Amino acid sequence: MENKNSKTDSRRQFIKKISTGSIIAASGLALSSLSSCKETSQEKTTLLTTDGKLVQVPNSEIGELEHQHITPEESRQGIPGKKWVMVVDLGKCKNAKKCIEACDKHHNLTPDRPYIKVLEMKDNEKSSPYWMPKKCFQCDNPPCVKVCPVGATYKRTDGIVLIDNERCIGCRFCMAACPYSARVFNWGSSPDQEVTTAYSPETSIPSKIGTVGKCDFCPDMLRKNKLPHCVPSCPNGVIYFGDEIDDTVTNGEETVRLSTLLRDKAGYRYMEELGTKPRVYYLPPVDRLFPFEKSTEENSES
């Protein structure tokens, strides 16, 4: 550990010299091609330093910034120039629950209260049931943000609704206000005693007792030019994620135009009539990849 630290010292100092603004610009640049998650260490990116100099930095160096700690205050800003959006193709979901597993693991959640739920839905008596993965919809008109008495939950410029667990007073009004039951509460102390990293709203770990939590589109991953954990973990490519401004979404395998996808596949938002303007779209459960099968022990209630 010690040796490694001294080796990377000079590199760190160099990175320190670069202003945060340019770092964000760099990560923004890199993020513009979300589909290519692989990092090629040979490639270099041109960055602008605070002194106004242009420098060539290998992409692998930018990766070092993974450890950049985003404070609660910084986390309120959002990643500039981005409008994150998610599309869930209900025709592909077979309730594999890999997204839940990945999310639970990353956010240090216990299986009894996950951020993501895969719900068994049936629109009417005659239509066939389907699986509906549900996370926080990151609404553009978020009821939870409106009711928060202390501004512990907030809407960012990049569309993400985030929670500052160091501000949250635990009144649970946001849970009552959310029509989609997206929020969970840290009722007791969490099992993440081994987590040593400093708290950041972007990772929401270590979780804080007596405060609220929810799916957050993994902004820490987005800053690292990576997809949220649920997206690549899905074996069937159900979840598409991307940027509304770029008009591209990807499920890790294929990258498509958001507008085309929504238009061609009749994308919709759940309970549009509530006026919450979700940032999560669904594609109707047609042309199914899998027959609907219920694994008996999986669901606690039907």
Place this chain on the structure above:
Amino acid sequence: MRKVINKQQTYRTKRGKALLGHIVNTSLKYKLWIAFLLLIIVIGGYAYYRQLKFGLIVTAMRDYTSWGIYISNFVFFVAISLVGSLISSVLKLSKNEWSRPLTRISEIIAIAAIICAAVIIIVDMGRPDRFFYVITHLRIQSPIIWDVIIISTYLVISLLLLYLSLLPDIALCRDRLTAIPKWKKMLYRFMAINWNNHPKQVVMLQKVSRILAITVLPVAFAIHTVTSWLFATTWRPGWDSTNLGPYFVSGAFMAGAAVIIFTMYLIRIHLKLKKYITEIHFEKMGKLLVLLSLIYLYFNINEYLGPAFKMVGVEGEHITELFTGKYAPMYWFVQIGGLILPIILLIFRPFRKPLPIFIISLFVILGAWLKRFLIVIPSLQHPYLPIQGVDESYLHYIPTWEEWAITMSSFAWLLLIITVLIKLFPVIPILKAKLDSETIVKLNIFKNEKS
């Protein structure tokens, strides 16, 4: 340690003896009652200690039923705190002389209830250590902030209302009561703030009291309306209703009237005030309770008929659950035992006698508490998206012993505050506030030693 009070208290009038006696003499019954309340408070304190230590996990609340009996209890306390304005303001302003002996009781209940409401909401918080964030980081668009503002306003006005109407009586205690411990004498001297029934003071007091009686009205309406907005601003079935404000306010007036009847019966028995809290008071309060219950019934019908007729989606499921589901026994007990039967019975004169109306009001209070439970909990259990993929315990809500202990101790606090205030101050206004300054000077009740 405690000095023996060897002075014998003398009273000038029978009225004085009846109304001041309980302040001077402390009965064993009183001590036992206080000890009993303290015991419950201590048990509740232990439960709260556990909640602080382990978190809200000790409650039965979970991600779907995220509000439990703490919140329904909060709504109940806010509801009964409205009586202060009802009796001391509405009846006073409408010149209902008969209600005068009840004003102080109702003001005391109002203060005790609103304090308990404020405390129970802190108990419900996941992070009570961050309570002051609601001031340092407040966001005015949140209905919770509106509630914080309006509750503190109401508390201040209620305290002033009680204190100002008490002033002449505190001065009376200061001047007349001799056989009391020194701290009590000092308390009265301090609290009487040099009140000596000077005509100028009396005129000023009357003016201020009238202003307060008027200001407390909109604040009282606001306090419960804003509390209803905590619910009405969400999309939950049963809460997403434009009817909720008047529904809550009318329910509060009914529950408050029942609490008054309940309390005045106990005071009448234990302080032997049959001459002052007479059968006429019960008779009149009974009629008032019928009127208030009818108004509440009207809003109840409005609250349930529309959704029950349409039976739309989760709203329909929620109504079905209340009418015929697992909450049906409680629902029908509340509606019939706590609303319809009391109305029918209280129409008949014999049921407005002290004991029958005491028992009926007990049912109304119980119904009112359970009604708040039914307003808060079943709504949360019917979200738009089905409850799946969570732990089995998330589907039900059966309060844990910690929740009950804390709730019981909040009631013990309520009763303790009421008891102590009654013990310290005359519960029936001794000096008529309605007297004009001239009469007071003429009567010269306050001719004390120094003059």
